Amino acid sequence: MPHINVDENLPGIRALMAFSPETATPMGELANALLRTNEVLSMAERELIAAHVSYLNDCFYCQQSHGAIAVCYxxxxxxxxxxxxxxxxxxxxxxxxxxxxxxxxxxxxxxxYVTPEQIEVARKLGATDKEIHDTVLIAAAFCMFNRYVDGLAANTPTDLASYPLRAKQIAEKGYGNHIFSSKQPVPENA
Incomplete structure (x- = not known):
């Protein structure tokens, strides 16, 4: 049960964004800037980084959401x-x-915890400064997003079938206010 009074029909970060649209807009813009570009890292690689960090943070909602988006790509x-x-x-x-x-x-x-040796290995394997920068920023941002979702005990669907439909919408339209203002898609046979 969420720690604050949010729309219980909206899962995860969506309910928190609907609760606070003034912070939702810049957070959506940040997510788009970090994840919706193929500049140096592909959108699939960016979502994999987000899903991996969310997995390490044990944020079920974010790891499932961003994993499902990566699957789309x-x-x-x-x-x-x-x-x-x-x-x-x-x-x-x-x-x-x-x-x-x-x-x-x-x-x-x-x-x-990031070491010069890790940076050197990445560079030897062809990583550019921009790829290293974006990786660090995505990881740092997802620590914030994960803590936002879990720190307020946002509703987290355990039915894995609910994640791919929203992932498809995000893969097609990106992040932004539509993720909390549009109705949750439901499977055709539901």
Whole structure:
């Protein structure tokens, strides 16, 4: 049960954003800036970083949401997304992305856990300063988003079938006020 009085028909961060539209707008803009670009990192890689950090933070809502969005970008490859969340070292992804996920995992523990050695490994594998920057910023932002959702005990759907429909909307339209102002999609056979 949420710690504050929110619309219980809206899951996760959506209810919190509806509760506080004045903070929802800049948070949606930040999510779009971080996740809705293919500049240097693909949108799939960006969502994988978000899902992995959310998994490390044990934020069920965010790891499921962003994992489902990554699945949209990865042609339905849910197995890959699940492996990246839990064991990226053995996932079938490029070594550069593995190095960036290592950095993201260090950020999740605390910014000072990122080591010069991790940065050097990522650079040797072809990571640019912009890719390293964006990885650190995505990881840091998702620590905030995860703590926002879990700190207010937002409603978290346990039915995994509810996540892909919203993920498809976000993959098509991006983040923003429509995620809390539009009705939750329901499966056709529900």
């Amino acid at each position: 990865l042609d339905g490859n849910n197995d890959l997304v699940e492996q990246v969340k839990r064991d990226y070292v053995n996932a079938d992804i490029p070594d550069k992305l593995k190095a960036l996920l290592a950095i993201a995992g260090s950020v999740q523990k605390g910014g000072k």
